[in-house]
Amino acid sequence: MSLISMMGALEIGLIFALVALGVLISFRLLNFPDLTADGSFPLGGAVAATLIVSGHNPWLACLIASGAGAGAGWVTAWLNVRLGILQLLASILVMIALYSINLRIMGAPNVALIGMPTVFAPFVDAAADNGWLIQPLLLAVIVVAAKLLLDAFLSSEAGLALRATGANPRMARAQGISTDRMTLAGMALSNGLIALAGALYVQTQGGADISMGIGTIVVGLAAVIIGETLLPPRSLWLITLATVLGALLYRLLIALALNADFIGLQAQDLNLITAVLVGLALILPRLKSRFGKRTGGTPR
């Protein structure tokens, strides 16, 4: 695998690290199985692309895109906590509604961003052709900042209330926490992050496409699960770190599998590889403990 294609994998991995952090909030911390991601990721992309094309500042476009994603997550949570619609179903409703909304926003199935100003543009030197290096670097800065901010929030009073809401809602209410409000806020945060990822994605890919959201949630979950097998969930910052690393590792493994000519895999095999990777990540802990026993290591 060439350095450039490796950096390309890293770049997408970093973007999906943001998705994975969002999925961590909904699935793991709030215990809310949420499929909105498949709609909020392209929503972020659609909003950002449309704003950039119409001449707005790309950073502002990212911000507004996150806000739109947060709104989508809020609606999913609202359908659940206020109207009592099953979590999974509520998120599916919002997801399919977003497909139409995204089309409306873009006005066409795709919007090209070639030659448009992006958040990366000021740092990229066209003559030196250094985009392959600059884009992952800037993304890395964004991801690290997002991780640190999330760590700080989750260890704050409100963040602790959010975690209690997912872990033991009855106890949380007995402590005076409005679990409804925490769910609304948490789901907004989760999908805001995912939409931010979508907004950055379209700026690395040179445009938005209506089908860009398909499978987002699977990739996010894959990253979370791989991360969980990677590092022990001893503390909060380790969990978010594992999630980020999980996303990176996932994309690198995909790139390796697709690049290894002797395996003969092609781009259309992506979903199959994902399934195999997540399957492996799920059984790995068991294999580890069995292996540990056989070699007389410390039993778990």
Next chain:
Amino acid sequence: MMRADNLFKTFNPGTPLENPVLRGLSLTIESGQFLTVIGSNGAGKSTFLNAISGDVTPDSGSLFIDQQDVTRLASWQRAGLVARVFQDPLAGTCEGLTIEENLALAMQRGQRRGLSRAVKAAQREAFRDKLATLKLGLENRLGDRMGLLSGGQRQAVSLLMASLQPSRLLLLDEHTAALDPKTAAFVLELTDRIISENKLTALMVTHSMRQALDHGQRTVMLHQGRVVLDVSGEQRARMDVPDLLAMFEKTRGEQLDDDALLLG
């Protein structure tokens, strides 16, 4: 002071499973009073406590805590007034969070939660001191996950959590039922100590008549969703378990007669 007026609650109304659980329950607890509650299975004790805490909304009747009408408040809105310890040791704490995080959650019961750090360094010292009073060695395990603790340890911590913030009323629903006799005795002793030290108004449900008479200043019996017996003071001091049991059987018999009359 807590006052319940004529509470009614029917589960699954209008279905074959219709179950009238609270049927005109009225009870007043004076400030500083420690009340024990007995009654057979299904008498409505837990439902009554859930109605006080807001987990169950009564069909009719009203609930006052210190002159404040709380009948329509959600459970999280009453949390500043009511502290509680559940029967199930798993229910009152978050097993995925650490001991200090659980304590920090309880430290802010009923208060606004902002963006400052949940567990502050100064608090940690206070937590350590409080945990040390339990004499369970937990003061050195602030960072351990709650799930690592035994049921008895968790109930002891739950009690401590309930006392971190002042409350108008402490609700204890068979909070020693899941514990072995020795641990149960320890947790009960701790209960007495915390209630008297903090001068709490408390309501404790128990299935043990011995416990009901040995703890607190007043005992009531619930039967079919109503208070059927209420003893305190001299009368209670002279009572022993067989007396209570006899009264229990008597009211039950009368109740059966009543029902037979109604049906007949």
